[in-house]
Structures are given as structure tokens and as C-alpha cells.
Amino acid sequence: MIVRMWEVQAHPESLADVLSWVCERAVPAIGADPNLVGTEVFSSLDSRIVVITRWRREPRELEGPPGYLVTRKPHSWDFSPVEL
Template sequence: MTVALMWEARAAEGRGDELLAWARAQGLPREPVRRETFRAPQDRVLVVTWWDAGLHDTLPELPAPPDALTSRPPHRWRFESLGLT
């Protein structure tokens, strides 16, 4: 099974580039199958990691960034891949 973990945060005013750099610099204790980083309007940063794992397995996740970089705590979601259509 493939599981995708999504992590999304919104930067504090004027700190979008710093939040993006912080997210890109975060290592994980083991490597996912794939990792992709996205940017969106309103200085949002999204990181998606894909894992060969079960939906409820314990997997490494990005931590919360320093409070000064964000306007709110990050959101996290976990999805089971249903394959390409």
C-alpha cells in the first residue's frame, strides 16, 4: 500500500521564503519513496511524502516550524493511494 502524508503551513506576514527554506531543510529519520514541495498563494507551503506503508503505520512527519515563521499551526493529512486513473 502507498500512503501519502501531507503537511501544509501558512507563513507569517512576509516570511514565505523563510518558511519554504525551513521546510526544504527538514530531514526525516528515513527517506520516503517520494517527497515533493509546493508553494501556493498567501505564502502557503505544502510538503507531500509518499511511503510504502499501511495507512495507520507510524511514519516520520515534518515537525511544526518555529512559531515566528507561521500564522497558525501546520495542518496534516494522511491518504491511502488508490492508484493512477
């Protein structure tokens, strides 16, 4: 399993718009992929949005929101589970 963490920071006045965009456009765009196991979306007090996706195989890229809504392009990192 591969876990991808995708993060973007909205301009403070655009947080609601970016969150709506992520939930209504970006996440549904990958939702039908048979390798997708699950998705979670989080927001923070400093206008960041994080999407955690779990994949059976190579993760798909999440589309970034319109540039005028965010402080910079999104970043993503891939992780694999650690057995304890």
C-alpha cells in the first residue's frame, strides 16, 4: 500500500473556495480509480488543506486548484506503512 499526502495552502480569504474545489472536483476525479483504497480530507486553522489517499499501486496525481486561490502549487509526498 502507498499513502499519498497532498497539501496546499489557500489564501485565508479563499479557504472555503479551495476546500469546495478539492471536495467537488479534485477528489471525485480520482474516486473511480480501482487502485484507490480510501481518501480523507483535512483543513487547518492556517488555511492548509491536506488530502490523504491510500493506494494499492502507484498513486494518481491530484489536480491542483486554480493558482489565484492558493499561495503556491500543491506538494505531495508518498509514504509506505511501517510494521511495529
